[in-house]
Amino acid sequence: MTTPTDPPDDGHAGEYGEEPGDGVDRLGCGRSLVDVWDLWERRAHDPHRRSCVHCGGAVADLERLESAVCGLRDETEGVGEETASLARRIMNVVRLELRPGRPLPLGAPDEDLWVMEAVAARAFRAAAETVPGVRAGSCRFLGRVDHVGAEVRLEVHAPADRPLTDLAARVRHAVYEAADRELGMRVTLVHVVVADVVTPSDEKEGRAR
Known part of the structure:
Protein backbone atom coordinates (compact mmCIF):
# COMPACT_ATOMS: atom_id res chain seq x y z
CA MET A 1 0.00 0.00 0.00
CA THR A 2 1.08 3.57 -0.59
CA THR A 3 1.60 6.13 2.14
CA PRO A 4 -1.21 8.71 1.85
CA THR A 5 -0.33 12.35 2.39
CA ASP A 6 -3.59 13.85 1.10
CA PRO A 7 -7.15 12.59 0.49
CA PRO A 8 -7.93 10.95 -2.87
CA ASP A 9 -8.10 13.45 -5.73
CA ASP A 10 -11.62 14.20 -7.00
CA GLY A 11 -10.32 16.12 -10.00
CA HIS A 12 -12.01 19.47 -9.37
CA ALA A 13 -10.80 22.87 -8.23
CA GLY A 14 -13.26 25.03 -6.31
CA GLU A 15 -14.10 28.71 -6.42
CA TYR A 16 -14.42 28.91 -2.62
CA GLY A 17 -10.82 28.02 -1.83
CA GLU A 18 -11.06 24.23 -1.89
CA GLU A 19 -8.23 22.37 -3.57
CA PRO A 20 -8.47 19.22 -5.71
CA GLY A 21 -8.77 16.19 -3.47
CA ASP A 22 -10.54 18.03 -0.65
CA GLY A 23 -13.41 15.52 -0.72
CA VAL A 24 -16.05 18.21 -1.24
CA ASP A 25 -19.24 16.97 -2.91
CA ARG A 26 -19.35 18.90 -6.20
CA LEU A 27 -21.98 19.54 -8.83
CA GLY A 28 -21.45 19.17 -12.58
CA CYS A 29 -20.40 22.82 -12.80
CA GLY A 30 -17.63 22.26 -10.24
CA ARG A 31 -19.25 24.21 -7.41
CA SER A 32 -19.58 22.77 -3.92
CA LEU A 33 -23.07 21.49 -3.08
CA VAL A 34 -22.60 22.73 0.49
CA ASP A 35 -21.83 26.27 -0.71
CA VAL A 36 -24.76 26.36 -3.15
CA TRP A 37 -27.20 25.29 -0.43
CA ASP A 38 -25.67 27.71 2.07
CA LEU A 39 -26.01 30.68 -0.31
CA TRP A 40 -29.63 29.76 -1.04
CA GLU A 41 -30.55 29.30 2.62
CA ARG A 42 -29.04 32.70 3.47
CA ARG A 43 -30.85 34.25 0.49
CA ALA A 44 -27.49 35.58 -0.65
CA HIS A 45 -26.97 37.07 -4.10
CA ASP A 46 -25.94 34.22 -6.41
CA PRO A 47 -26.17 35.14 -10.13
CA HIS A 48 -24.41 31.92 -11.17
CA ARG A 49 -27.26 29.77 -9.85
CA ARG A 50 -29.83 31.50 -12.04
CA SER A 51 -28.12 30.39 -15.23
CA CYS A 52 -26.71 27.04 -14.06
CA VAL A 53 -28.78 23.88 -14.50
CA HIS A 54 -26.68 22.04 -11.92
CA CYS A 55 -27.05 24.63 -9.16
CA GLY A 56 -30.71 25.17 -10.01
CA GLY A 57 -31.39 21.45 -9.75
CA ALA A 58 -29.60 21.19 -6.41
CA VAL A 59 -31.68 24.02 -4.96
CA ALA A 60 -34.88 22.55 -6.40
CA ASP A 61 -34.11 19.23 -4.70
CA LEU A 62 -33.61 20.97 -1.36
CA GLU A 63 -36.85 22.94 -1.78
CA ARG A 64 -38.82 19.76 -2.49
CA LEU A 65 -37.29 18.08 0.55
CA GLU A 66 -38.14 20.98 2.84
CA SER A 67 -41.68 21.12 1.44
CA ALA A 68 -42.14 17.43 2.21
CA VAL A 69 -40.93 17.85 5.79
CA CYS A 70 -43.12 20.93 6.31
CA GLY A 71 -46.07 19.01 4.88
CA LEU A 72 -45.60 16.25 7.43
CA ARG A 73 -45.36 18.84 10.17
CA ASP A 74 -48.55 20.63 9.07
CA GLU A 75 -50.48 17.38 8.92
CA THR A 76 -49.61 16.62 12.54
CA GLU A 77 -52.36 17.57 15.00
CA GLY A 78 -51.49 20.12 17.64
CA VAL A 79 -48.43 21.48 15.90
CA GLY A 80 -46.28 23.26 18.47
CA GLU A 81 -42.71 24.24 19.14
CA GLU A 82 -41.73 20.62 19.83
CA THR A 83 -42.99 19.52 16.40
CA ALA A 84 -41.31 22.46 14.66
CA SER A 85 -38.08 21.59 16.46
CA LEU A 86 -38.39 17.99 15.27
CA ALA A 87 -38.81 19.18 11.67
CA ARG A 88 -35.68 21.30 11.99
CA ARG A 89 -33.73 18.36 13.40
CA ILE A 90 -34.91 16.15 10.53
CA MET A 91 -33.71 18.70 7.98
CA ASN A 92 -30.36 19.11 9.74
CA VAL A 93 -29.72 15.36 9.74
CA VAL A 94 -30.87 15.00 6.11
CA ARG A 95 -28.51 17.76 5.04
CA LEU A 96 -25.66 16.01 6.82
CA GLU A 97 -26.47 12.67 5.23
CA LEU A 98 -26.60 14.21 1.72
CA ARG A 99 -23.22 15.87 2.16
CA PRO A 100 -20.55 13.15 2.21
CA GLY A 101 -17.88 15.65 3.21
CA ARG A 102 -14.17 14.90 3.23
CA PRO A 103 -12.50 11.50 3.04
CA LEU A 104 -10.88 10.93 6.43
CA PRO A 105 -7.81 8.71 6.96
CA LEU A 106 -8.07 5.52 8.99
CA GLY A 107 -5.50 3.21 10.53
CA ALA A 108 -1.76 3.73 10.54
CA PRO A 109 0.04 6.28 8.34
CA ASP A 110 1.29 3.52 6.03
CA GLU A 111 -2.25 2.28 5.33
CA ASP A 112 -4.24 3.72 2.44
CA LEU A 113 -7.62 3.55 4.18
CA TRP A 114 -10.30 6.25 4.08
CA VAL A 115 -13.87 6.81 5.28
CA MET A 116 -16.22 9.58 4.17
CA VAL A 145 -8.07 15.45 10.09
CA ASP A 146 -4.95 13.30 9.76
CA HIS A 147 -3.49 10.15 11.28
CA VAL A 148 -2.44 12.08 14.38
CA GLY A 149 -6.08 12.43 15.35
CA ALA A 150 -9.43 14.09 14.83
CA GLU A 151 -11.32 16.71 16.81
CA VAL A 152 -15.09 16.21 16.86
CA ARG A 153 -17.98 18.54 17.77
CA LEU A 154 -21.20 16.67 18.59
CA GLU A 155 -24.57 18.26 19.48
CA VAL A 156 -26.96 16.28 21.65
CA HIS A 157 -30.42 16.58 23.18
CA ALA A 158 -30.08 15.48 26.79
CA PRO A 159 -32.56 14.21 29.40
CA ALA A 160 -33.25 16.76 32.12
CA ASP A 161 -33.00 14.21 34.94
CA ARG A 162 -29.30 13.47 34.39
CA PRO A 163 -26.25 15.53 35.44
CA LEU A 164 -24.92 17.04 32.23
CA THR A 165 -21.26 16.59 33.13
CA ASP A 166 -21.77 12.86 33.70
CA LEU A 167 -23.82 12.53 30.53
CA ALA A 168 -21.20 14.37 28.45
CA ALA A 169 -18.48 12.08 29.80
CA ARG A 170 -20.49 9.00 28.80
CA VAL A 171 -21.12 10.41 25.32
CA ARG A 172 -17.39 11.11 24.86
CA HIS A 173 -16.55 7.58 25.98
CA ALA A 174 -19.08 6.11 23.52
CA VAL A 175 -17.62 8.16 20.66
CA TYR A 176 -14.04 7.21 21.53
CA GLU A 177 -15.00 3.53 21.57
CA ALA A 178 -16.83 3.75 18.25
CA ALA A 179 -13.86 5.53 16.67
CA ASP A 180 -11.43 2.90 17.90
CA ARG A 181 -13.45 -0.31 17.50
CA GLU A 182 -15.71 0.42 14.53
CA LEU A 183 -13.62 2.76 12.40
CA GLY A 184 -10.01 2.48 13.49
CA MET A 185 -9.82 6.27 13.73
CA ARG A 186 -7.91 8.16 16.41
CA VAL A 187 -10.10 10.84 18.00
CA THR A 188 -8.19 13.16 20.30
CA LEU A 189 -11.01 15.43 21.49
CA VAL A 190 -14.82 15.34 21.53
CA HIS A 191 -16.70 18.57 22.19
CA VAL A 192 -20.18 17.68 23.49
CA VAL A 193 -22.64 20.54 22.98
CA VAL A 194 -26.00 20.21 24.75
CA ALA A 195 -28.40 21.82 22.27
CA ASP A 196 -31.56 21.06 24.25
CA VAL A 197 -32.69 19.51 27.52
CA VAL A 198 -35.77 17.27 27.34
CA THR A 199 -37.99 16.43 30.30
CA PRO A 200 -40.07 13.23 30.54
CA SER A 201 -43.23 15.32 30.11
CA ASP A 202 -41.86 16.79 26.86
CA GLU A 203 -41.30 13.28 25.48
CA LYS A 204 -44.84 12.19 26.43
CA GLU A 205 -46.34 15.30 24.80
CA GLY A 206 -44.26 14.71 21.67
CA ARG A 207 -45.55 11.12 21.36
CA ALA A 208 -49.14 12.28 21.91
CA ARG A 209 -49.06 14.92 19.18
Whole structure:
Protein backbone atom coordinates (compact mmCIF):
# COMPACT_ATOMS: atom_id res chain seq x y z
CA MET A 1 0.00 0.00 0.00
CA THR A 2 1.08 3.57 -0.59
CA THR A 3 1.60 6.13 2.14
CA PRO A 4 -1.21 8.71 1.85
CA THR A 5 -0.33 12.35 2.39
CA ASP A 6 -3.59 13.85 1.10
CA PRO A 7 -7.15 12.59 0.49
CA PRO A 8 -7.93 10.95 -2.87
CA ASP A 9 -8.10 13.45 -5.73
CA ASP A 10 -11.62 14.20 -7.00
CA GLY A 11 -10.32 16.12 -10.00
CA HIS A 12 -12.01 19.47 -9.37
CA ALA A 13 -10.80 22.87 -8.23
CA GLY A 14 -13.26 25.03 -6.31
CA GLU A 15 -14.10 28.71 -6.42
CA TYR A 16 -14.42 28.91 -2.62
CA GLY A 17 -10.82 28.02 -1.83
CA GLU A 18 -11.06 24.23 -1.89
CA GLU A 19 -8.23 22.37 -3.57
CA PRO A 20 -8.47 19.22 -5.71
CA GLY A 21 -8.77 16.19 -3.47
CA ASP A 22 -10.54 18.03 -0.65
CA GLY A 23 -13.41 15.52 -0.72
CA VAL A 24 -16.05 18.21 -1.24
CA ASP A 25 -19.24 16.97 -2.91
CA ARG A 26 -19.35 18.90 -6.20
CA LEU A 27 -21.98 19.54 -8.83
CA GLY A 28 -21.45 19.17 -12.58
CA CYS A 29 -20.40 22.82 -12.80
CA GLY A 30 -17.63 22.26 -10.24
CA ARG A 31 -19.25 24.21 -7.41
CA SER A 32 -19.58 22.77 -3.92
CA LEU A 33 -23.07 21.49 -3.08
CA VAL A 34 -22.60 22.73 0.49
CA ASP A 35 -21.83 26.27 -0.71
CA VAL A 36 -24.76 26.36 -3.15
CA TRP A 37 -27.20 25.29 -0.43
CA ASP A 38 -25.67 27.71 2.07
CA LEU A 39 -26.01 30.68 -0.31
CA TRP A 40 -29.63 29.76 -1.04
CA GLU A 41 -30.55 29.30 2.62
CA ARG A 42 -29.04 32.70 3.47
CA ARG A 43 -30.85 34.25 0.49
CA ALA A 44 -27.49 35.58 -0.65
CA HIS A 45 -26.97 37.07 -4.10
CA ASP A 46 -25.94 34.22 -6.41
CA PRO A 47 -26.17 35.14 -10.13
CA HIS A 48 -24.41 31.92 -11.17
CA ARG A 49 -27.26 29.77 -9.85
CA ARG A 50 -29.83 31.50 -12.04
CA SER A 51 -28.12 30.39 -15.23
CA CYS A 52 -26.71 27.04 -14.06
CA VAL A 53 -28.78 23.88 -14.50
CA HIS A 54 -26.68 22.04 -11.92
CA CYS A 55 -27.05 24.63 -9.16
CA GLY A 56 -30.71 25.17 -10.01
CA GLY A 57 -31.39 21.45 -9.75
CA ALA A 58 -29.60 21.19 -6.41
CA VAL A 59 -31.68 24.02 -4.96
CA ALA A 60 -34.88 22.55 -6.40
CA ASP A 61 -34.11 19.23 -4.70
CA LEU A 62 -33.61 20.97 -1.36
CA GLU A 63 -36.85 22.94 -1.78
CA ARG A 64 -38.82 19.76 -2.49
CA LEU A 65 -37.29 18.08 0.55
CA GLU A 66 -38.14 20.98 2.84
CA SER A 67 -41.68 21.12 1.44
CA ALA A 68 -42.14 17.43 2.21
CA VAL A 69 -40.93 17.85 5.79
CA CYS A 70 -43.12 20.93 6.31
CA GLY A 71 -46.07 19.01 4.88
CA LEU A 72 -45.60 16.25 7.43
CA ARG A 73 -45.36 18.84 10.17
CA ASP A 74 -48.55 20.63 9.07
CA GLU A 75 -50.48 17.38 8.92
CA THR A 76 -49.61 16.62 12.54
CA GLU A 77 -52.36 17.57 15.00
CA GLY A 78 -51.49 20.12 17.64
CA VAL A 79 -48.43 21.48 15.90
CA GLY A 80 -46.28 23.26 18.47
CA GLU A 81 -42.71 24.24 19.14
CA GLU A 82 -41.73 20.62 19.83
CA THR A 83 -42.99 19.52 16.40
CA ALA A 84 -41.31 22.46 14.66
CA SER A 85 -38.08 21.59 16.46
CA LEU A 86 -38.39 17.99 15.27
CA ALA A 87 -38.81 19.18 11.67
CA ARG A 88 -35.68 21.30 11.99
CA ARG A 89 -33.73 18.36 13.40
CA ILE A 90 -34.91 16.15 10.53
CA MET A 91 -33.71 18.70 7.98
CA ASN A 92 -30.36 19.11 9.74
CA VAL A 93 -29.72 15.36 9.74
CA VAL A 94 -30.87 15.00 6.11
CA ARG A 95 -28.51 17.76 5.04
CA LEU A 96 -25.66 16.01 6.82
CA GLU A 97 -26.47 12.67 5.23
CA LEU A 98 -26.60 14.21 1.72
CA ARG A 99 -23.22 15.87 2.16
CA PRO A 100 -20.55 13.15 2.21
CA GLY A 101 -17.88 15.65 3.21
CA ARG A 102 -14.17 14.90 3.23
CA PRO A 103 -12.50 11.50 3.04
CA LEU A 104 -10.88 10.93 6.43
CA PRO A 105 -7.81 8.71 6.96
CA LEU A 106 -8.07 5.52 8.99
CA GLY A 107 -5.50 3.21 10.53
CA ALA A 108 -1.76 3.73 10.54
CA PRO A 109 0.04 6.28 8.34
CA ASP A 110 1.29 3.52 6.03
CA GLU A 111 -2.25 2.28 5.33
CA ASP A 112 -4.24 3.72 2.44
CA LEU A 113 -7.62 3.55 4.18
CA TRP A 114 -10.30 6.25 4.08
CA VAL A 115 -13.87 6.81 5.28
CA MET A 116 -16.22 9.58 4.17
CA GLU A 117 -16.95 12.23 6.78
CA ALA A 118 -20.71 11.59 6.72
CA VAL A 119 -20.19 7.89 7.42
CA ALA A 120 -17.96 8.60 10.43
CA ALA A 121 -20.40 11.22 11.71
CA ARG A 122 -23.26 8.73 11.44
CA ALA A 123 -21.28 6.19 13.47
CA PHE A 124 -20.56 8.77 16.18
CA ARG A 125 -24.19 9.90 16.38
CA ALA A 126 -25.29 6.29 16.75
CA ALA A 127 -22.69 5.78 19.48
CA ALA A 128 -23.90 8.85 21.38
CA GLU A 129 -27.46 7.53 21.31
CA THR A 130 -26.40 4.37 23.14
CA VAL A 131 -26.33 6.61 26.23
CA PRO A 132 -29.86 6.38 27.70
CA GLY A 133 -32.03 9.39 26.94
CA VAL A 134 -29.58 11.02 24.51
CA ARG A 135 -30.59 12.08 21.00
CA ALA A 136 -27.74 13.09 18.72
CA GLY A 137 -27.79 15.98 16.29
CA SER A 138 -25.07 17.62 14.23
CA CYS A 139 -21.64 15.98 14.20
CA ARG A 140 -18.70 17.89 12.72
CA PHE A 141 -14.98 17.29 12.31
CA LEU A 142 -13.00 20.41 13.18
CA GLY A 143 -9.93 21.48 11.26
CA ARG A 144 -7.67 19.15 9.34
CA VAL A 145 -8.07 15.45 10.09
CA ASP A 146 -4.95 13.30 9.76
CA HIS A 147 -3.49 10.15 11.28
CA VAL A 148 -2.44 12.08 14.38
CA GLY A 149 -6.08 12.43 15.35
CA ALA A 150 -9.43 14.09 14.83
CA GLU A 151 -11.32 16.71 16.81
CA VAL A 152 -15.09 16.21 16.86
CA ARG A 153 -17.98 18.54 17.77
CA LEU A 154 -21.20 16.67 18.59
CA GLU A 155 -24.57 18.26 19.48
CA VAL A 156 -26.96 16.28 21.65
CA HIS A 157 -30.42 16.58 23.18
CA ALA A 158 -30.08 15.48 26.79
CA PRO A 159 -32.56 14.21 29.40
CA ALA A 160 -33.25 16.76 32.12
CA ASP A 161 -33.00 14.21 34.94
CA ARG A 162 -29.30 13.47 34.39
CA PRO A 163 -26.25 15.53 35.44
CA LEU A 164 -24.92 17.04 32.23
CA THR A 165 -21.26 16.59 33.13
CA ASP A 166 -21.77 12.86 33.70
CA LEU A 167 -23.82 12.53 30.53
CA ALA A 168 -21.20 14.37 28.45
CA ALA A 169 -18.48 12.08 29.80
CA ARG A 170 -20.49 9.00 28.80
CA VAL A 171 -21.12 10.41 25.32
CA ARG A 172 -17.39 11.11 24.86
CA HIS A 173 -16.55 7.58 25.98
CA ALA A 174 -19.08 6.11 23.52
CA VAL A 175 -17.62 8.16 20.66
CA TYR A 176 -14.04 7.21 21.53
CA GLU A 177 -15.00 3.53 21.57
CA ALA A 178 -16.83 3.75 18.25
CA ALA A 179 -13.86 5.53 16.67
CA ASP A 180 -11.43 2.90 17.90
CA ARG A 181 -13.45 -0.31 17.50
CA GLU A 182 -15.71 0.42 14.53
CA LEU A 183 -13.62 2.76 12.40
CA GLY A 184 -10.01 2.48 13.49
CA MET A 185 -9.82 6.27 13.73
CA ARG A 186 -7.91 8.16 16.41
CA VAL A 187 -10.10 10.84 18.00
CA THR A 188 -8.19 13.16 20.30
CA LEU A 189 -11.01 15.43 21.49
CA VAL A 190 -14.82 15.34 21.53
CA HIS A 191 -16.70 18.57 22.19
CA VAL A 192 -20.18 17.68 23.49
CA VAL A 193 -22.64 20.54 22.98
CA VAL A 194 -26.00 20.21 24.75
CA ALA A 195 -28.40 21.82 22.27
CA ASP A 196 -31.56 21.06 24.25
CA VAL A 197 -32.69 19.51 27.52
CA VAL A 198 -35.77 17.27 27.34
CA THR A 199 -37.99 16.43 30.30
CA PRO A 200 -40.07 13.23 30.54
CA SER A 201 -43.23 15.32 30.11
CA ASP A 202 -41.86 16.79 26.86
CA GLU A 203 -41.30 13.28 25.48
CA LYS A 204 -44.84 12.19 26.43
CA GLU A 205 -46.34 15.30 24.80
CA GLY A 206 -44.26 14.71 21.67
CA ARG A 207 -45.55 11.12 21.36
CA ALA A 208 -49.14 12.28 21.91
CA ARG A 209 -49.06 14.92 19.18
